[in-house]
Amino acid sequence: MSEIPKAYEPKNVEDKWYNFWIEHGCFTAEPARVGAKRPAYSIVIPPPNVTGVLHMGHVLNNAIQDILCRKARMDGKEVLWLPGTDHAGIATQAVVEKALRKQGVMKHRDDLGREKFLQHVWAWKEKHGGIIIQQLKKLGCSCDWSRERFTMDPAYSKCVQRVFVRLFKKGLIYRGKRMVNWDPAARTALSDEEVEMIEEKGHLWHLKYPLLDEQGRPKADEFLVVATTRPETMLGDEAVAVHPQDPRYMHLAGRKCLLPIQNKPIPIIFDELVDPKFGTGCVKVTPAHDNADYEMATRHNLPFTVVIGPDGRMTEAAGEDFDGMDRMEARQAVIEELTEQGLLLKVEDYVHNVGYSQRSHVPIEPYLSEQWFLKYPSVEASIKAVEEGRIVFHPDRWVKTYTHWMYNLRDWCISRQLWWGHRIPVWSKCIEATEKDACDAVLATINLAAQKGENAGELEELAVLLDNERLSKEQLLERAKSRSSEIKQRQILVCTSSAILADCLVANGFVQDPDVLDTWFSSWLWPFATMGWPEMTDTLKTFYPTSDLVTGPDIIFFWVARMIMAGYEFMGDLPFRNVYFTGIIRDKLGRKMSKSLGNSPDPLDLIDRYGADALRFGTMRAAPLGQDVLFDEKDVELGRNFCNKLWNACRFRQMQGGKSEGEIVPELLTSDDKWILLRLDAAIREITEALESYRFNEAAHVLYRFFWSEYCDWYLEACKAVLQGNDAAQKENTLAVMDFILSNTLRLFHPYLPFITEELWQGMGFNNDLPETQGGCTIMNARWPKPLDDDFKAHYGLEAKHAEFVEHKYELVRQGRNLRRAINLPPQKKVPYVFKPLNPVSDYEAAVLKCLLNAEKITIDPYYVPPKGTPSAHSPLGELCLPLEGLVDVEAEKARLQKELAKISAEIAKVQQKLDNPNFVQKVPPAVLEEHRRRLSEWEGKQKHAQAALEALEGQTPSSS
Numbered sequence: 001m002s003e004i005p006k007a008y009e010p011k012n013v014e015d016k017w018y019n020f021w022i023e024h025g026c027f028t029a030e031p032a033r034v035g036a037k038r039p040a041y042s043i044v045i046p047p048p049n050v051t052g053v054l055h056m057g058h059v060l061n062n063a064i065q066d067i068l069c070r071k072a073r074m075d076g077k078e079v080l081w082l083p084g085t086d087h088a089g090i091a092t093q094a095v096v097e098k099a100l101r102k103q104g105v106m107k108h109r110d111d112l113g114r115e116k117f118l119q120h121v122w123a124w125k126e127k128h129g130g131i132i133i134q135q136l137k138k139l140g141c142s143c144d145w146s147r148e149r150f151t152m153d154p155a156y157s158k159c160v161q162r163v164f165v166r167l168f169k170k171g172l173i174y175r176g177k178r179m180v181n182w183d184p185a186a187r188t189a190l191s192d193e194e195v196e197m198i199e200e201k202g203h204l205w206h207l208k209y210p211l212l213d214e215q216g217r218p219k220a221d222e223f224l225v226v227a228t229t230r231p232e233t234m235l236g237d238e239a240v241a242v243h244p245q246d247p248r249y250m251h252l253a254g255r256k257c258l259l260p261i262q263n264k265p266i267p268i269i270f271d272e273l274v275d276p277k278f279g280t281g282c283v284k285v286t287p288a289h290d291n292a293d294y295e296m297a298t299r300h301n302l303p304f305t306v307v308i309g310p311d312g313r314m315t316e317a318a319g320e321d322f323d324g325m326d327r328m329e330a331r332q333a334v335i336e337e338l339t340e341q342g343l344l345l346k347v348e349d350y351v352h353n354v355g356y357s358q359r360s361h362v363p364i365e366p367y368l369s370e371q372w373f374l375k376y377p378s379v380e381a382s383i384k385a386v387e388e389g390r391i392v393f394h395p396d397r398w399v400k401t402y403t404h405w406m407y408n409l410r411d412w413c414i415s416r417q418l419w420w421g422h423r424i425p426v427w428s429k430c431i432e433a434t435e436k437d438a439c440d441a442v443l444a445t446i447n448l449a450a451q452k453g454e455n456a457g458e459l460e461e462l463a464v465l466l467d468n469e470r471l472s473k474e475q476l477l478e479r480a481k482s483r484s485s486e487i488k489q490r491q492i493l494v495c496t497s498s499a500i501l502a503d504c505l506v507a508n509g510f511v512q513d514p515d516v517l518d519t520w521f522s523s524w525l526w527p528f529a530t531m532g533w534p535e536m537t538d539t540l541k542t543f544y545p546t547s548d549l550v551t552g553p554d555i556i557f558f559w560v561a562r563m564i565m566a567g568y569e570f571m572g573d574l575p576f577r578n579v580y581f582t583g584i585i586r587d588k589l590g591r592k593m594s595k596s597l598g599n600s601p602d603p604l605d606l607i608d609r610y611g612a613d614a615l616r617f618g619t620m621r622a623a624p625l626g627q628d629v630l631f632d633e634k635d636v637e638l639g640r641n642f643c644n645k646l647w648n649a650c651r652f653r654q655m656q657g658g659k660s661e662g663e664i665v666p667e668l669l670t671s672d673d674k675w676i677l678l679r680l681d682a683a684i685r686e687i688t689e690a691l692e693s694y695r696f697n698e699a700a701h702v703l704y705r706f707f708w709s710e711y712c713d714w715y716l717e718a719c720k721a722v723l724q725g726n727d728a729a730q731k732e733n734t735l736a737v738m739d740f741i742l743s744n745t746l747r748l749f750h751p752y753l754p755f756i757t758e759e760l761w762q763g764m765g766f767n768n769d770l771p772e773t774q775g776g777c778t779i780m781n782a783r784w785p786k787p788l789d790d791d792f793k794a795h796y797g798l799e800a801k802h803a804e805f806v807e808h809k810y811e812l813v814r815q816g817r818n819l820r821r822a823i824n825l826p827p828q829k830k831v832p833y834v835f836k837p838l839n840p841v842s843d844y845e846a847a848v849l850k851c852l853l854n855a856e857k858i859t860i861d862p863y864y865v866p867p868k869g870t871p872s873a874h875s876p877l878g879e880l881c882l883p884l885e886g887l888v889d890v891e892a893e894k895a896r897l898q899k900e901l902a903k904i905s906a907e908i909a910k911v912q913q914k915l916d917n918p919n920f921v922q923k924v925p926p927a928v929l930e931e932h933r934r935r936l937s938e939w940e941g942k943q944k945h946a947q948a949a950l951e952a953l954e955g956q957t958p959s960s961s
């Protein structure tokens with residue numbers, strides 16, 4: 001047993017033990033060790049952005065994962081916590097572009113070209129990519145770093161390509177011209193899930209479109225009125241739509257109106273998509289810039305005029321006066337022109353939801369663009385897995401959110417107009433040839449790849465699109481036998497994951513698609529692609545499906561649902577059995593943390609000031625299951641104080657000397673020994689059950705209650721009656737009980753407080769004589785404490801009556817302390833008590849009472865008759881009296897209490913007056929109202945306490961002083 005230093009210094013402990021764990025391979029999972037007696041446990045880290053830095057959300061998420069993993073190791077499981085980072089396409093590219101613009105290297109990425117720009121991104125990744133990994137290590141994350149993955153590692157990229165090819169072959173991936181969400185800042189398409197709807201105060205402009213007569217001339221004073229929140233888009237209008245059953249407009253069938261500014265006739269169409277109750281019942285139709293208008297245009301064969309380009313500027317089609325103008329500038333210019341022409345009827349204030357890019361934070365544009373789409377696979381199996389409970393959500397309220405989305409799926413736009421990411425593995429070429437010659441051209445390229453060493457299996461894993469017809473290699477061979485002599489322009493698309501074939505295709509004039517895949521297209525493969533898929537590696541066979549996933553509900557669609565579908569599609573099984581959804585970390589005022597508000601603390605700064613264990617424990621104690629976390633730095637201070645308490649308690653035990661972990665002799669157990677053993681049993685049961693139910697904050701609260709209150713505040717203080725005595729055997733037995741409690745307590749704490757528990761486990765010598773794999777090397781592998789069974793309790797005489805007796809004893813002490821508090825005696829002042837027991841009291845119990853009451857002496861007298869007015873407390877054990885003679889100046893104390901009561905009454909009246917005022921109660925925020933009610937309750941409690949003290953003194957005579 002090495003001597004524990006006087007003070008706990010986290011900085012001296014944390015790096016030392018983390019390096020120890022790494023050097024001894026404590027985090028490394030070994031599939032060969034898994035068996036019936038050592039089950040597998042696995043969890044994959046939600047990969048943070050490769051260039052990201054640690055924030056409080058990461059602290060919460062990764063602390064939970066680490067708790068799960070450390071607990072599983074202590075349960076004797078083989079644990080794989082697989083770490084890694086995500087290339088984060090849009091986010092990383094945006095950061096690098098901003099940096100390069102700031103450095104003057106470029107104005108736009110086109111200035112550099114694709115290859116040079118990507119060199120800059122990889123350089124940025126190499127410089128900043130490891131920061132968050134090092135920060136996770138500072139937090140104490142016990143990941144298997146030997147298996148660290150990055151979504152653009154060569155092996156992972158190969159997985160992404162293979163998945164694309166397989167889905168392409170099945171016809172689930174296709175290319176089409178559709179309306180997409182367009183980010184004009186990043187100049188890329190976005191999925192629906194990447195668009196955040198934000199309520200804005202805007203305007204609704206009512207525009208007049210002149211009706212045309214049969215000769216196509218505007219009719220005087222005859223207009224259709226349309227309302228729009230985006231007047232700049234009217235430059236691309238191709239129709240005005242009304243409902244077919246709207247009697248106001250049925251007479252306009254076949255008529256046209258004039259599109260202002262553009263001065264071109266556009267038809268009046270009838271479509272049931274129009275809501276006749278909205279505005280005038282007339283709707284402008286802009287096919288290329290609105291999803292609903294796109295649908296109507298498709299039905300009515302309208303042209304698709306693009307007036308807003310991919311950069312958010314007006315196109316040539318918008319007209320000479322607007323060409324090149326920013327869309328928001330164009331809005332104002334259009335309004336000015338319509339006003340000048342007398343075609344702006346009115347403007348109304350209007351509150352509506354506007355879609356914003358989650359990454360660029362600019363309004364998105366509905367944009368007509370050719371993109372790659374995916375029809376989701378394995379949907380039915382993925383829905384059933386959650387609905388039938390094979391995958392369990394914690395909390396389960398998220399099941400409804402999940403299933404609602406799954407039953408209303410829209411095809412996923414998977415292409416992005418970026419350069420950083422997985423480039424779409426499709427090569428195309430247009431040739432003028434017969435069908436046979438086209439097929440031969442592709443087959444010749446495949447044969448060339450085979451000659452260059454590509455294996456046959458890889459070349460089978462391809463698909464060809466010939467004139468929009470999907471063909472496998474076998475079908476291609478069959479088509480090559482075609483005798484048709486028709487020569488025409490043919491488009492050939494080859495989809496492959498073979499790098500050799502790709503080079504051959506390029507050499508033969510094929511061009512690769514310039515787009516990259518949505519970042520989530522690589523992330524949805526994370527649970528199995530990180531373990532070696534498509535090869536059935538030992539890791540994949542052993543640790544898939546994973547046990548738990550810890551993530552935020554904000555990515556339930558982006559990631560969780562898609563991983564479930566990918567798991568069933570490519571592994572034929574679910575990817576994880578449990579999903580724990582964390583809450584959002586907010587400040588103590590309930591605001592979401594952000595740099596702009598200045599309310600987002602730097603976790604590394606908190607670790608530096610308080611220690612990683614303090615940050616972990618403070619955060620977890622404040623994090624209810626699946627609810628938002630109101631972060632307050634005081635919680636981290638509490639965590640630090642708790643670590644100090646644990647440190648000092650262990651040091652106190654060490655200072656007593658004696659044999660470490662000696663044998664507990666049942667006959668020498670005191671009532672307090674039995675009580676703390678029973679409280680330990682209760683704590684083990686409560687903590688274990690809470691962790692199994694993912695109630696991490698409840699487990700933290702039980703740990704806090706048991707150790708701080710029950711062990712330190714009560715048991716340790718009671719022990720001093722023995723430790724300060726002369727009975728060596730009794731003292732040795734008490735030390736054995738203390739060691740038993742501390743050994744179990746350190747193990748219970750380890751998942752939450754890994755660093756300090758390791759230091760104390762080794763410092764207390766609890767690792768001695770244990771097998772290397774069961775706590776001898778590290779507390780990490782020590783066995784999780786088991787509840788005390790009936791045989792143990794019977795052997796040591798642990799019965800409920802002992803616990804009940806001690807609870808009564810401690811309640812008597814509380815009341816005794818309140819007696820001195822009521823008459824303003826300081827806690828450190830030693831005073832005499834008299835105890836009138838209902839049953840005989842042993843010398844030990846008397847000594848414990850004296851210790852806990854900080855009494856000068858305690859007289860045990862069943863026949864004691866207290867003088868009138870003597871403060872006393874009653875309990876099931878008897879009556880405790882505090883004789884006042886020589887302790888207080890009765891008259892002075894009465895005067896003090898009367899003065900205090902007057903002050904309390906004034907405060908009560910002040911608060912009550914506010915609470916009796918309906919205007920105050922109805923207008924103040926709920927938190928303020930609750931604070932006033934709490935204040936009233938506190939003052940009333942003080943009043944009752946002071947009144948009782950005054951009444952106790954009323955019976956005393958002046959001579960008592």
